[in-house]
Amino acid sequence: MAIELLAEMPSLLKERHIVHFGEGWPDTFKNKFFRVARPQQIEYTATYIITADDTFDLDFDKPSGGGVDGTYKSLLPVSSSTLYEILIGFKGLPVVYPRYNNSYFGKLEVANVLPDTTDDRLKYLGFYSQLQSPFCSPKLREYTVVEQQPPQLRLFNNMPNDERLVIRFVVNRCKVEKVDERNLNPAEKERARELQYHTVFTW
Amino acid sequence: MRIDDIKPRPFRVVCASGDTSVLTVPTDMLGYINDLEIDTRTLSGKTSTVTLDVRDTYTPQGGSSTTAVRKTIGVLAGDVIDVDLRAPLHVIGAVALRSSYSGPVVSMSVLLE
Numbered sequence: 001m002a003i004e005l006l007a008e009m010p011s012l013l014k015e016r017h018i019v020h021f022g023e024g025w026p027d028t029f030k031n032k033f034f035r036v037a038r039p040q041q042i043e044y045t046a047t048y049i050i051t052a053d054d055t056f057d058l059d060f061d062k063p064s065g066g067g068v069d070g071t072y073k074s075l076l077p078v079s080s081s082t083l084y085e086i087l088i089g090f091k092g093l094p095v096v097y098p099r100y101n102n103s104y105f106g107k108l109e110v111a112n113v114l115p116d117t118t119d120d121r122l123k124y125l126g127f128y129s130q131l132q133s134p135f136c137s138p139k140l141r142e143y144t145v146v147e148q149q150p151p152q153l154r155l156f157n158n159m160p161n162d163e164r165l166v167i168r169f170v171v172n173r174c175k176v177e178k179v180d181e182r183n184l185n186p187a188e189k190e191r192a193r194e195l196q197y198h199t200v201f202t203w
Numbered sequence: 204m205r206i207d208d209i210k211p212r213p214f215r216v217v218c219a220s221g222d223t224s225v226l227t228v229p230t231d232m233l234g235y236i237n238d239l240e241i242d243t244r245t246l247s248g249k250t251s252t253v254t255l256d257v258r259d260t261y262t263p264q265g266g267s268s269t270t271a272v273r274k275t276i277g278v279l280a281g282d283v284i285d286v287d288l289r290a291p292l293h294v295i296g297a298v299a300l301r302s303s304y305s306g307p308v309v310s311m312s313v314l315l316e
Contacts, residue, residue: 047230049263049295056264070264091316092233162263164295166231 002142002198003088003098003105003151005128009137012172013039013085018179018188024197026147028080033184033192034176036083044169046073050094050157055117057099060142061150075151075169076144083145085172089138090130092165097127099152100198117156127156135168143195151198213237213312216300223301226313234294238312240285257311261296269296 013019017036021029048070050056060075068074077084090096097115098105106126107114116122133140142151157163181189218224228234236257262268291314300311 045231049261051263161293162261162269162295163293164233164261166233 002100002196002201004141005132006139006141009139010087010141012041012087012170013083013174013193015039018184018192019083019176020189020192020194021145022194022196022200024199025195026145028147029145033179033181033189034083035179036174037177038175040173042171042173044073044075044171046167046169048094048155048165048167049162050155050165051162052157052160054157056155057152058155059150059152060144073169075171076148077146077173080146081175081177083143083174083176085174086142086144087138087168087170087172088140088142089133089135089168089170090128090165091135091168092130093159093163094155094157094165095124095127095129096165096167097154097156099154101149102152104154105198105201115154117154117158123156123158135166138168138170149198213314215310215312216298217310218300223299225297225299227297228294228313228315232315234298235291235314235316236294236298236311237291237314238285239309240311241309256299256301257292258299258301259294259296260299 013036015036015038018033019036020033021031023030046058048056048058057071059072061072062074062076063069063072066074075084075086104114104126108125113125114122115126128140144151153167155165157165184192214226216224216226226234239257260268294313298313300309
């Protein structure tokens, strides 16, 4: 999924909710409907201290040895019947740029109009902070499945002192079951939550 | 009551007789020093300058231990002084309060949130 900013703290997927995966997702999910069979909510908080005027990259993938480390947060499922719905909130002054495949996601269409932490004209482009998605009421949402391209976050401290950023991940771990499209009525298809992969935003 | 309405609880750090007191900010929280008080009444008859250091000690991600001096305040003995911080001092690691002079009682209030 591509990270999305919502106007309010979104409600989480519940049992029997239907989701539809669009283009770009791994073949197991692409263009298919799934029904949520069992959701489980898991809180996960990560803390970073970022030195003044510096960046730190974190990745939703797992480290090569498993578990987690400073960079890799293991926020992709392992099972092909699991969907992670992840809300992300922040506490602290650093800002956060979403990235995929080592490229910035929040960029405009004219060439080179993309975030650049070394350029005062571009450092406040395509970022999120505690103002948009507070720790107590996160409004950023991401969906992940196994074997997808892992989302990445670049943390940037534009302050003169070192700063701490506390990131709250609310992980709604959903066991999902594939649903044959022919067994869904038009109303169910209409109500299904559409999950768009980040690549569809490149056009 | 909404969670946003819950006010952070202040933690008091007291430092006496030229000592050093330390409060470690939990890793999932930010600390704000919102009040510094220096009570030098125990130094009756003396007039001196007290240097007050507030240090923020922490380990950056992937780095080594760092100490940042955030505030040094000079005061005169014989009074109770509320130090005007103008804005709360932000603390991210272990905040250490040290008085350079034996005698005054120095205290600060730290909000954790």
